[in-house]
Amino acid sequence: MSTKSKIALVTGGSRGLGRAMVLSLAKNGNNIIFTYHSNKEEADNVIAEIISLGQKAVAYPLDVSKLTTFDHFIHQISQHLTEHEGNPNFDFLINNAGTGVYGSVTDTTEEAFDAMVNIHFKGVYFLTQKLLPLLRNGGRIVNISSGLTRVSFPNVSAYAAVKGAIETYTRCLAKELGSRQITANTVAPGAIATDFGGGANKTDETKRNTIAGITALGRVGEPEDIGGVVAFLCTPEAGWLNGQRIELSGGMMV
Numbered sequence: 001m002s003t004k005s006k007i008a009l010v011t012g013g014s015r016g017l018g019r020a021m022v023l024s025l026a027k028n029g030n031n032i033i034f035t036y037h038s039n040k041e042e043a044d045n046v047i048a049e050i051i052s053l054g055q056k057a058v059a060y061p062l063d064v065s066k067l068t069t070f071d072h073f074i075h076q077i078s079q080h081l082t083e084h085e086g087n088p089n090f091d092f093l094i095n096n097a098g099t100g101v102y103g104s105v106t107d108t109t110e111e112a113f114d115a116m117v118n119i120h121f122k123g124v125y126f127l128t129q130k131l132l133p134l135l136r137n138g139g140r141i142v143n144i145s146s147g148l149t150r151v152s153f154p155n156v157s158a159y160a161a162v163k164g165a166i167e168t169y170t171r172c173l174a175k176e177l178g179s180r181q182i183t184a185n186t187v188a189p190g191a192i193a194t195d196f197g198g199g200a201n202k203t204d205e206t207k208r209n210t211i212a213g214i215t216a217l218g219r220v221g222e223p224e225d226i227g228g229v230v231a232f233l234c235t236p237e238a239g240w241l242n243g244q245r246i247e248l249s250g251g252m253m254v
Contacts (some may be wrong), residue, residue, distance in 0.1 A: 190249025216251025
């Protein structure tokens with residue numbers, strides 16, 4: 001493996017979209033640091049897959065809603081990078097970790113609302129803030145949003161609202177980090193067949209058929225449809241793409 005490999009940090013990289021992202025990044029020749037919530041066995045399996053692709057990989061547990069743990073996490077990755085790469089810096093930050101919550105506007109509890117804010121917005125905001133000193137000039141930030149910021153469905157208001165906040169935040173990041181030649185973009189997946197939010201997009205045939213019927217390409221998305229685009233955003237060819245929202249939905253409700 002070339003010592004010139006760049007390093008990508010992906011939150012929530014052990015399953016679903018995150019797993020597809022880290023594998024696509026590794027196939028492009030990047031070394032990987034990723035986080036997982038609690039399932040170490042899943043994380044270890046992904047590490048083995050990355051190593052089989054000829055790249056280095058390490059994973060750390062992290063709950064992105066618990067800001068008090070960020071300093072310890074950053075100490076861990078700084079120590080690891082200094083020991084194995086000679087300095088604590090990395091090249092690409094992909095803020096992917098997340099969960100879903102469903103409930104009508106009238107039924108959503110404050111607890112559920114706060115969870116969405118902490119995981120998808122506050123956590124992303126302050127983890128990025130703490131990682132910026134380690135992100136190399138010329139690096140990339142990719143924040144994961146949702147197709148639900150463009151089209152509206154019932155029972156997703158809290159989740160969709162915080163994803164809307166992430167898109168606004170990302171444009172501000174692009175402006176503020178331009179002097180460091182760091183780009184910041186948002187990827188907004190449509191309906192994808194993963195375990196996210198209970199896994200209905202993977203297992204509920206009625207829902208899958210409905211999604212296919214409102215999607216120009218006539219099917220539900222797969223994690224691989226997302227991973228490759230995130231990896232592309234971390235290539236030299238994508239260097240002029242900045243401050244943008246890229247929807248990956250197969251043409252849902254166009």
